[in-house]
Amino acid sequence: MGEPLAIPTSETGPAPELGSSVTDPVLARAIAGDRHALGVLLSQHQSRLYNTVLRMVSNRDDAAEVTQDVMLKIVQHIGGFRQDAKLTTWMTRIAMNQAISHLRKRRTRDTVSLESSGRPSVAADDQAASLRAALTDHREPTAEHRVETRDEAECLQAAIDRLDDDFRAVLVLRDVQQLDYAEIAEALELKIGTVKSRLFRARLAVREQLHGKQTPSSESSPADPASEQ
């Protein structure tokens, strides 16, 4: 760990194609312990990782923090990277685990804060769920601000935020990272059928959020964590 990581420069090149394998000489050197190569590798993937995490946690500061943690884990475990997986998939798995862990911690904190505020816990799950959703990130702009700006990206992000973590992860990997079903399944260690199911339900939920229409489906709402089988 004595050698510093390579700070991204212009010559580090663009992010590699998805599915970098050990045939990549940079990756091979990084696995062998070349800190410079590892720095180059991280600089190539940092934007993708950051955006993935950002869509998950929907907060820039949190995204930066989680991305740093992701990179740290990549550095710590790159030597044990199994060469039977794609590097991007492996990195994505780490990123999603970190992001979901962060979301759960944050949600627990907000829930406790909500319960400790003296509000009656019996007062309708819908109301609590609404408050929880509103409090998902107390640092993000308020609802009034969102209504005022009405930015499409913000609305989309807000719709994503209301999804359960499992559904959100699939949707983010599909639309932000634009992974195929197999990659998503590998990253999240799910079956492809589960991925497809979650993706469709996530899209329906987003539609509900954005268009206010109830999908005539018997399936439970993806926004309800209890709906996950």
Next chain:
Amino acid sequence: MIDRHDPNLLLDYLEGELPEEAAAEVAAAVRADPELRLLMEELGADRAALRAMPEAEPPSDLLEGVQAQLEREMLLGPPPEPIPLARGHRNTQPPAANQPSHLRDRLVFLGGLAALLALAAGITLYSLSQTSLLNFAGQNTPPTTPAPVQPPRTATPAVPSATDPPSTFAVAPNPASPEVAALPAAPTRLRNQPSDPSTAAWFIGNTSASMPSSMPGDLGDSPPLSNSRADTFVDGVAIALESAPLEERVPTVSEATAVPGHAMQAVQVAAVPPDRLRALADEVRVVRATGAQFRQGERSLARPAQQQIILAAQDAELAEEELIRWAAQNRVAVLGIDQKSRPARVDLESRALADTEPLTLPETAASEASKESAAGSATSSLRAPTTPMPMPVGKSGALRRQHLARDESASDDSPAPASAPALAAPPRRLLLQVNTDQIPQLIDQLAAVEPSPEQTRQRRALATSALRPHFAFDALPQRFPQPPSPPPGSIDALVFQNAGDWVEVVITPNP
């Protein structure tokens, strides 16, 4: 025919995953079903919008932060929390890690805070203890008053250990006390060395240097004195000359623990002027410095006139013997010796004075006492003496008030003799409250009289009977070395300094 309720089919169509033929079939079905068409249009629009979301630029210092964190971990070790690389996003962390992070943070914070407080308290206590030790060991001198130049000594001032061999004198002046500082250099002779010089230690706390000229009547009115300090080293002898409110410097049991394995003797003696004390410093052999911790103590001890000698020795008998010898040779009245832990003390407030009977002073002392009483002295409530009696007071009129406390063996109606030769047989106990500035003078007069063996026996009996409730030092008088030739006198007197401004004199008629 397609199933319009098949989510996988619709999703594949939406995601473009269907083959062309299947996609064409679905497209036809969607066109034919307005509700399905609307659904797919909205889903498609949302998907396109999600994919078109602008890509955020990561912070420029993202990798620098990673590098810095790696360096921190390299220096401080890996983080204690396990790295969750387990299956998917399932929570594989142990239950402890699943606790609310803010609760854990609070616990960690509170635990750390408690640890810091405990550490700070420990450091404070330790430093206070060390400060007391050092102060008594003479390592703490006030920085404001420069120390006058003293004649060179042969040894470096230091606090030797119990195993250090005795060396020569190295006397430092008391820079905090102008009176002491102005004293001439003390002689370097050594006297009264204990038989085992490595086992005895003396400490003399002197408050008389900055003692006020008048005493407040209320015991709780001890004026705060300057918290100055001067330490004198005498070849392994640490004599602390202190000037500080005695309320803060009452030796307690903690002194006994200051020198582990050593018996502790704490003795109160009558006030000794600085020059006397300085001379004593040359004569007291102290081989090991020890510390004493003081706390807010007994009110009866909280008097500015008292001096305390803390004696630490492995041999309690030796220490006591040395102390008594020293006190006798220096004509210092010893109030008592407590071989346990606490210094001898007298609770003046609880001391019964109701049985006192009027005492007639000599003309000069009586008149002065009357003047002071008329001046509104705090002690004016005490009864004025009426019976003439020779008093060992100085010409300066040190006696401020006096009482004749009737001893158990004394006769109530036996009048005191008018002069010394005419003193009757019954011994009497005289309680005097004197100006503390004059106590040494009084001591000089009283200590010059050495009792006969019979008188000593009587005196011991008196002291025992009279003072046992307060402290037991019945063995003290017989330990006083007999002077070669007791000077002729009219009284047989032993002075007991009780609490700074009270002097108890046992008067035995001398036929």
